[in-house]
Amino acid sequence: MQIIKNIEEIQAVRKKMRGSVGFVPTMGALHQGHLTLIRKAREENDHVVVSIFVNPTQFLPGEDLDEYPRREEADRKICELAGVDILFMPATDAMYHRDEVTLKAPPYLGYILEGHRRPGHFDGVVQIVMKLFGLMQPTRAYFGRKDAQQLRILKKMAEDLFLPVEIVPVDTVREDDGLALSSRNVYLNPEERERALSISKSLKRASRLVMAGETDAEAIKLAMREIMRGIDVEYIAVVDRDFMPLEKVEIKNTLILVAAKVGKTRLIDNIWL
Known part of the structure; x- marks a missing residue:
């Protein structure tokens, strides 16, 4: 090399x-x-x-x-x-x-x-x-x-x-517990890392809701916020592949994105639907 x-x-x-x-x-x-x-x-x-x-x-x-x-x-x-x-x-x-x-x-x-x-x-x-x-x-x-x-x-x-x-x-690579890999994960102490798991858990919740037939973006975001109550959520966005806001999930054309701060560490994650 x-x-x-x-x-x-x-x-x-x-x-x-x-x-x-x-x-x-x-x-x-x-x-x-x-x-x-x-x-x-x-x-x-x-x-x-x-x-x-x-x-x-x-x-x-x-x-x-x-x-x-x-x-x-x-x-x-x-x-x-x-x-x-x-x-x-x-x-x-x-x-x-x-x-x-x-x-x-x-x-x-x-x-x-x-x-x-x-x-x-x-x-x-x-x-x-x-x-x-x-x-x-x-x-x-x-x-x-x-x-x-x-x-x-x-x-x-x-x-x-x-x-x-x-x-x-x-595709995004994740730890065994679901946390998306990021160079900034090293900033998280053990308690913060545990709380950070709510980000990927909220996205899993969104995916399960969509699979069960829920397509309303506001309903999905509300369910995600409920899971992330212990952290500072900056935004949850439901958008198409060109990042235009969606009111309803469109399969094979939707991104759900999250940004949140856990302690002093800012993390982002998403799922592609």
């Missing part, structure tokens, strides 16, 4: 690569969810590139940029064992410059739900992913369904800007 930190070096290496390239952009603190992305990329491509870069432009003032978990040595070992060909780990000043051209997230998709709670967050996401796509020129790029809004925005970016990359969604 090659570890590259220099822009000119990654560009030179990429020029020599032949065949398909699978790309997994990450912010490090790798877990089983990231491994699932890497393994899928390994199955489907001749080469696998992983990037680790804690992107400052997608963090808002007061968010956990300085405290975001960093485990560089462990991440390197995980990538090596997973069969990654190239691990790209640039410095911030290599990726950003003064007075640079900037991208903006879509005016609707980028400023609802997560974008409303974290204004400007998705601007930073599209900026860094576009830069990484420019460097890696991937055949396919892999993103988790847990970050459903981000996934939709990046697919739209690829479509709208005519990028020759396939955005591949990968």
Whole structure:
């Protein structure tokens, strides 16, 4: 496995690569969810590139940029064992410059739900992913369904800007107890982690209601809030695949999304129906 930190070096290496390239952009603190992305990329491509870069432009003032978990040595070992060909780990000043051209997230998709709670967050996401796509020129790029809004925005970016990359969604990976894997789970103490389980339990409840014939969005959200009474629920949304609000669940075209704070830790989760 090659570890590259220099822009000119990654560009030179990429020029020599032949065949398909699978790309997994990450912010490090790798877990089983990231491994699932890497393994899928390994199955489907001749080469696998992983990037680790804690992107400052997608963090808002007061968010956990300085405290975001960093485990560089462990991440390197995980990538090596997973069969990654190239691990790209640039410095911030290599990726950003003064007075640079900037991208903006879509005016609707980028400023609802997560974008409303974290204004400007998705601007930073599209900026860094576009830069990484420019460097890696991937055949396919892999993103988790847990970050459903981000996934939709990046697919739209690829479509709208005519990028020759396939955005591949990968199902959410969960702990045995149902908690969706996230690098931020390390912030939870044992009591908070137990309370955080109410998020996935509420989504299971929603799924069971739909399977039993309930399609009314407000009724489903009410049932979910009842289960999550012990935590600070920021939003529950029932939307279609383009993130337009739904009054009734439409099978094969519905997302139910949750954002909540448990203690000081903000968590998101969803189900695709």
